[in-house]
Amino acid sequence: MQYIELHARSACSFLRGASQPEKLVHRAAKLGIPAMAICDRDGVYGSARHFTAARKHGGRAIVGAELTMDDGSVVPVLVAEREGYRNLCQLITRAKLRGTKTHAPVRWEELAEFAAGLVALTGDEEGPVRRALARNDGDGAMASVRRLTAAFGEKNVYLEIQRHLRRGEERENDALRDLASAAKLPLLATNGVLHATRAERAVLDVFTCVRHHTHLDAAGRLLSLNDERHLKSAKRMAALFADAPEAIANTVRLADRLGFVLTDLGYSFPRYPVPDGETMDSHLRKVAMAGAIRRYTRPGPDVLAQLEKELALIEKLKFSGYFLIVWDLVNFCKQENIMVQGRGSAANSVVCYCLGITACDPIAGKLLFERFLTENRKSWPDIDLDLPSGDRRERVIQEVYRRYGKHGAAMTANVITFRGRSAMREIGKALNFAPDVINRFSRLFASGDFPHTLELDSQLKQAGIPVNHPRTAAALDLYGRIYGLPRHLGQHSGGMIICQEKLSGIVPLENASMPGRVVAQWDKDDCDDLGIIKVDLLGLGMMSVMQDSLEMCKARGRGIELADIPMDDEPTYDLLCRADTIGTFQVESRAQMATLPRLLPRKFYDVVVEVAIIRPGPIQGGLVNPYLARRTGKEPVEYLDQRLEEVLERTLGVPLFQEQLLKIAMVMADFTGSEAEDLRRALSFHRSHERMDEVCVKLREGLARKQVPAEKAERIVQSVQSFAVYGFPESHAISFALIAYASCWMKVHRAPEFYAGLLNNQPMGFYSPSTLVEDARRHGVRIRPVSVIESDWLCTVGGDDSLRLGLCYVRGLVRADGERILGERRRAPFASLADFQVRAAIPKAALRTLAKIGAFKGLSEHRRAAQWQVEIARDPEDLFAYAQAQAARALPLQPMNPLERVRADYTGTTLTTGPHPMAIIRERVPHLWRAAELIHAPNGAPLSIGGMVICRQRPGTAKGVVFISVEDETGVANAIVYAKLFEERRLCISEEPFLQIDGTLQHAEGVTHVMAERILPLLFEDLATPASHDFH
């Protein structure tokens, strides 16, 4: 006998199911169940993953959803045909866009409107029928059945019957049988599956606790009665329903009716409106040719040939509309003065270059077009647009919504999953651990979710839960099960999908938390799997910085366009070579700074390599050192195989880019275009290693077929596998390198504007404003403090190349108050502090902060004088009081000393324009070496460094090694801490704002650092500190 499970919920029901769709599919395949319906709550969140997994296992993924109705009951519906799917998506969209994030029920009366093509079940204990029976309301149960049949038609409603070995359920089942025969409806057996196997019942119980804000000890009968709601085989289901075989047989009959699969989505990308007499293909050709003339003035035969080749392929694949729409969006950005640059593999296309979508010439760069588009390509090409983060990017997103409507465009989802911290936080709460224990556990995750060297049980122990604690075993088990399960739906940072028809008929849409945003129920991988095209509108902080800085340059009469920045500027390469890159794009991390003096970039392509090489892929693949050794001539350039010389020539025989791996597979294993495409997708996916493993099997087979020696084959496979972690395509590296180089050029030649741009776009990058200010000073930029007489809201550059901090840096001063200050100042300069108080009328707290940080300089004698003055309440209508306040009185407060000023600066603005805190306390720590002096210390010398911790980094690729940067009044000193010492001093390292690090000095290839042997806190309780940027 066959059985089809037609009512299962996956973990994509967010806390209402305990197993991933893939796990359910895997289990179903193991049990011999040929098809299954996943009915996630109020959505089709898991359907795409279900479909992909089922396709792989040869099973059938039936689409369904549980609908929460306005009376609180839950009706499962199953999709029979495409119209039904469209109806389901639109019904859910309507409810979701009408309701709130947590409450968006479907109205009973609107069911009929969307019922075509759908089949309804009567549901489980939350269904309308069983809810009525539980109230002993037989009439109500029958009324619910009638309501469903009225909406869906008698042939499309099934009475669902379940057996979970629960006392009392036979009474209900008898009543359901009676109802079925009275209403002439077929019985349908389901197991109301909530988890794939018995063991995951524990996860479900924890989720129940999370939903009800309680813990396991108090949850009582909210928890599951037993573990019976797992996937069961046909044999077991048949045995359970031995008295109702028709209920089992009906599952197969119904499943046969449910013919819809997600390949029948009917998605099409919007058509671009072209002038009369034009087709999209002809129009694209025209604008591309016009662009070619603009780009190349006189395009040579190579350009024209490539252009022709690409256009022909684009026409063949019917992608012309897509290119035109992206082109149009780029034009919108340009019209609106929003900096835009295409990234990703689009940079390999000369069409994209001619359309102005990308900025680098793929012909000159010899980029591989096939990485972007091939005839065998199954999915749409990626064209990602980098935009300045913040308001400017939001304007572009809103323009897309404006063009395609609320039902026509959406952000792709980003499914937020349980990670280390969040998983254990919820588990800890459910297991009723004390809040301080959970907090301690979370704090021990200082390295985020990078694989770290602290074992889970040790981490629990350090948090206060010993190994022999009665609940430790449960915590450890749950952690493994819950890690990675969906928690809630977020939105992707920039991925947008659009559709020719209503997008809400393709995938349900819902309101995002951000006002004005609509998000689809699928993430970008799901959309990719199902052929839905997405345009990534990504926000880059550095794009904002560049745009702001360039505008400031223009305003100051020394303007330059991004495209006009010379690419061969010696001082810029000098800066890169000495790793003086704090604040720049992509090359400012500790790892990058440690590599720059070894790589010594002297031309643009070196920057491209630098950007690409410090990535998990090349690092884990062990490719960094060979490349650097070959570059410096310490190692000869040789190729794994002479056939690869052309592919790897530019990177000295070492594969650094994704394209190179594709080429290697094509050359060495005879990968077809389609197989290379699979490999590209496997490299792009980070959801599972499974795809990667599958491709590697093919690769091995191919290599064996071509009789590549085993050792060589293994090295090739290893290189490919390492790129599965994360590696850059060359085009992407070029796009990033352009911005990276430009940011370095700005730092050298337009330092005041560059730092002002950086400070105005915080938070971003690796370093805090305090560190950026120190760095600016070391580069000769004079930093002036906040002043109510001089400052604008944002940081500005003065005529003498000094940088004036903006009012935005005053803690507690809101924008409206800041604007009022500026407005009054424009009306007339402030005559006195009292005049300021009366006219600016800002709250006392902000006034105090302004006084404390010295922002009234010019209006008062010193900070303390201002502090004494601002406490007097000013009534603008009390002339005598005003006059009295003007009368000079002896000031009883002493001026601030340097230490007090630093403290006030940090607490009031998070940074100081005065002396560095370490300069002030230097006398107390005479044994510490200054950062700038380290270069003079002999290699191998034991010494101590110390200062304010500005950065703690623990890259996932560094085998637990932590890089700490401490800043003093002379610069930044770097230390390397091995995992063992880190674990011993973990809390000291992650918690203390000032550290002393004892160790051995190492100078190697232009890089100086201290190998830490002992780490101590530097306790200066009289100093406040800014927050450091940790653990990137």
Next chain:
Amino acid sequence: MFAAVLLPNFRLQAALRFREELHEKPVAISDEDEAKTGLLEVSEAAERMGVRPGISSPQALARCPQLTLLTRSRPQERAAQAALLEIATAFSPAVEATADGYCTVSLQASRDKDWPALAGRMVEALAALRLSAQVGLGPNPDLAFLAARHARPTLVVQSPGAFLARLAIHELDPPPELLAVLQDWGIHHLGQLTSLPRGELMDRLGPEAARLWERAAGRTERPLRLVQPTEEFVEAYEFEREIDTVEPVLFLLRRFLDQLALRLGNVGRVAGRMTLTLALANGGAHERSFTVPSPTAAVDVLFRIVHTHLEGLRLEHCATGLQLRIEPALAERQQFQLFESPLRDPNRFGETLGRLAALVGPEQVGAVEALDTHQPGILRLQPPRFHEITRGAPLADDLAVGLPLLRYRPAVSAQVHLVLHRLISIVSEKARGAIREALGPFRASGGWWESDRWATEEWDIALESGGLYRLARAGHEWRVEGSYDVPAVAGGEPAAAGEEPGHAALQNLIPLPLADLKSPPG
């Protein structure tokens, strides 16, 4: 003259009162919500290792890995506070208690003017209660308070001006906002504060600042806000030697009750609840609370309640101390309702329950309460709430499903013969014979997160010979959990031959709600 008695690190002290092993160790205490507040208090040993109040516990552990972290205990704090007030009131009836771990005593009427000696005696008295105190004496309450903060362990302020000038401003506990402004101004000591012109200070920071200025100048005089005598009536005694018979305890209890009844009578109260605590030689304590069923101040009634308990009490350790605490209540006036008959004499009923408890153990006596769990048959005995006993209290809905089950406690071991998973026959003390019909299994499980996880698999069976039983299986072991009480209306007339009476009975067994039993169809 005023004495201020301060228990420094009060919350830590309260938590450590009975944990001498930690007295010299680095210890810190935090609130339940440590993430927001940081550490509340730290021991001297911890402070020497760089641990400070206010820092987070991870930061504290970073500085001192051997640090013991405790969470504050409010009951222990209340007990310590009560002890402090008892000692203070022993020196003067005029006592002010404005904060935990701190009180001010007016010594205006004291005949003893040897202030240092008097302060020393206060410290000693508190030390006897395992509390370490600092006692400061000064001409006004605020000065006394400041003196207490600096006392090691006692300090009598002779020259207020000089004493005050060097004190940090936060010692006057100004409002946080005011303190922040003053610190921003660079005003850190009281001497600096009093050097500011008072009028201008008030113009800027308001009357609160002016009051602070007055206090900093030592000029405040204020009456104490006296605490009312506590409404907790406690008598205690520590035996000189270990006691191993009940007579001395009974003798003292009778005297205690005479005194307490008199004090209760003075304030028009009666005893609502009594707590008897016997300190034991092993350092532990035996404590038992008695609800006085009908609150009274009658010594005989109260004595009988504790006497009944002590009669049956067997302790493994000798008693070293005795405490009786009475929680007062208003005398009750109750009129019986016409159609209701609550307990005629709740005290006698309570005494009866007490005697039963003495015979069968206190854990075997009480009112049944079902627990919120799927685990079948799990009930808890609660002390009876005498005045809530009414007739016809509805059962929970889920308890009202099915036939009444007469549960065997403990369940009876059984041997069940199965053929192809079908239950064929049973042999047990309670049920024996061929099984006509069986329903099940019914499965429930829970507590998977603990070592005492549970799982049950139950069956309901009808025997050929009649009788309905509930069976449970754990592994290969079977038990008879109980028998169903089948009223005539449930099964109707005995089934005729060939009608499978057992099955008919089982059909009724599960589906029939209690309501159906009361009014059978037809």
